[in-house]
Amino acid sequence: MTAPDIFLSYNREDQAVAKRYADAFAAEGLNVWWDAALRSGEAYDEVTEAALRAAKAVVVLWSPRSVVSRWVRAEATIADRCKTLVPVTIEPCERPIMFELTQTAELSHWTGDAGDRAWLAFLNDVRAFVGREAAPVPIVEAPEPTPTKPGERGGAPSLAVLPFTNRSGLPEDEVFAFGMVEDLVDALSKGVNVRIISNSSTARFCRGALPDVEAMGRQLGVRYLLEGNVRRSGSDLRVTAQLVEAASGEVLWSQKFDRPLANLAALQEDLIEELAAHLGAQCYRAEMEQALKKPRDLTAWECTTRAMAAIRQFTPESIFRAIEEAAHAVAIAPDYGLAHALLADTSSMAYMYLSPDDPAEVARIRHHIDHALACDAENAAVLGHVADALNYTGQAAEGLRRARRAIAISPGHGYAHFVAGMACAMLGKSGEALAHLANFRQIEPHSPYHQYAFHWQATCFQNLGDWAAAEEANDCCLTLNPDANYATFQKAIIVHKLGRIEEARQLMIETRRREPAGTLAMWELRTARLNAANEALLAHLRALWTETDGMV
Known part of the structure; x- marks a missing residue:
């Protein structure tokens, strides 16, 4: 053909x-x-x-x-x-x-x-x-990027929350709309993915006062604008919000939130949590896309966003790419706590899944953990990535302590709940793990880490002996990422335990085919590290490995 x-x-x-x-x-x-x-x-x-x-x-x-x-x-x-x-x-x-x-x-x-x-x-x-030559199309050249100054850390994208419009016309909804903005600014200011300017700076921008969003963004000195409105509809209240890129006027995201009016105070708190979670994730995603398109002159912040984008793919190649970006961030800004935390985190992933036991490598990762804490020990994002690195290097008890501290600082920090859930699962605290993972999915409903949350949920159910629930959770992981080899491997173990031997063999064959360099010793080490040397799981692994030898 x-x-x-x-x-x-x-x-x-x-x-x-x-x-x-x-x-x-x-x-x-x-x-x-x-x-x-x-x-x-x-x-x-x-x-x-x-x-x-x-x-x-x-x-x-x-x-x-x-x-x-x-x-x-x-x-x-x-x-x-x-x-x-x-x-x-x-x-x-x-x-x-x-x-x-x-x-x-x-x-x-x-x-x-x-x-x-x-x-x-x-x-x-x-x-x-x-590879065929294209017909000439006029292309407007982008201006040359401003060179990055040595040691430039960069920072989270800036956002202004504009006054919400009361479309109901009722005085009580005017108070609600004002309170929404005030509380939303407060909630977002506790996060790390976006820098919020005070609502006093935006109070003068009532609807229609400055229709030119580019001029508005320039006056406020922000990259993104959030505008919204509130409206009653029978016994419900609807809040509509949209995120706009100031430079282009492009609407990057919009969503409607409907809630019953029975308890107005609880309603406002509920809406703030959900809106802040959506908004923080959308801003960070937009920043990732921008950083990935940018070939050079990156700030340390942009390097960390590129590293985070690479982590999402979770392949050996992407993990090493993430390490490279995080190391670049450290080189640009040696006193940047988040860069050290991310370098420790990405290095620990490579160690967990790809490296034999190596005390020297664990010590190197620990150096970056300690440096990150010395630079910024009260930053929830730093603590979250530090906790993840501790989990992956066999220090889950300390990882849980650091994750709990991140949650205490910022209760709405979804990633901290995710890492706390992971630590609890490793420590056999399955009930607490499931609670943290549920909180994570609620706080960050569109996070790309949901696939990993389902994986750890399946692990918890395995530890509790509920293998049917483990399979259901693992299937959710595979639905989100059909190519997740760690989930295919986990599914093989689960169905082997459930007695579906031929299906388990086919899944193990697929696991081995996808990673031909993987050995039984490597998979045994991964399983022991992630599941506290669970001998029952190791027995299923060894049986399946023997049964599929020569079939790959």
Whole structure:
């Protein structure tokens, strides 16, 4: 089969749109492989997979239908591994978590106009993958970045919360709207992902006073603006909020929050917690995307965001990339506590999953832990990453103490709850672990770490002897990230315990196939480190390893 230029991945309900793209690419002289007839959805057809792996560019059409398609997600995952992924949004939707940081063209408006600038820019991207010269398209050059000064730490993005509008017209809702802004500023100021300016600075910007958001952002000296309104609807109150990038005026995120009016005080507290969690995550995600696009002259803060983006993928390659970015942050700002904490954390991940026992490496990681605490011992984010590093280097008891301190400083710090849950699971405190993990998911409903939270939840259920619940939690992890090899391994152990021996063997074969360098000794060491040398789990591992020898 001749390798196609483009493999088109789509949901069959979007076939009419897919045809539009296929025809447009063909009109540009590009060879497109696509065939709706093969999309029965249950398993890869050999021809389909061969075309997918051979294609020079895999164009994934994201829509509300394709983002929930396991077929499309699998194709996108393989393309991402092969470095041929060129995604495009054809209808507004929230992309799968693992693809959120992949630069994605926005063509929801495109109806086939060959002269559309957004289409031409996307076509240039596709041609770059295919290796054919693109037709010249006028490109506006971005200004040269301002060189980073030696030792520049950088900082969290700045945000202004504008006065909320009372759309109900009732005096009591005016008080509620004012209180929402005041409490939201207070809640966000306790976080680390965004720097908030005081609400006294924004009080003069009533709706309509300054319609130019770029000028407003410039006057306030912020990167992002949050605006919102409150409105009664029968016995409910609706709060609507949207996050706007000041420089472009682009709406980055918007959401509605509906609550019953029965208890107004509790309602406001509930809304503040949820809105602050969403907002902090959205600002940080936007900063990650910006940092990933920036090739040089990075601040230490930007290096830490790039490291965090790499951690999310949790592959050996991404972990080492995260270590490199964190080390860069330390080199830029040697007294930056968060950079040392993140370097300790990323190094501990590599140690836990990829290294034999090595006291010298543990001591090196401990050096960065101590340095981070010496620089900023009362910072919840620093404490969270320090706790994670302690967990991964066999010091979960101290990790739990540091995580608890982070929660005491900032009760709404979701990551601290996650790390506390992990420490409790390692220490056999399954009940407390499950409570922390539930708090984490509630505080950060859209966090990319949910897959890991489900993994630790499954571990807790294993420790409690509830293997059916363990399988359910592990399946949630695999739904969020089908390529999570640690979850595939865990599933193999679970179903072996449940007596589904052949399924367990196939899962272990898949685990070993994905990581051919992994040895029984390495998997035994990982299992012992993460599960306090649980002999029952080790017995299942050894049995499965023996049963699958020579089958990979």
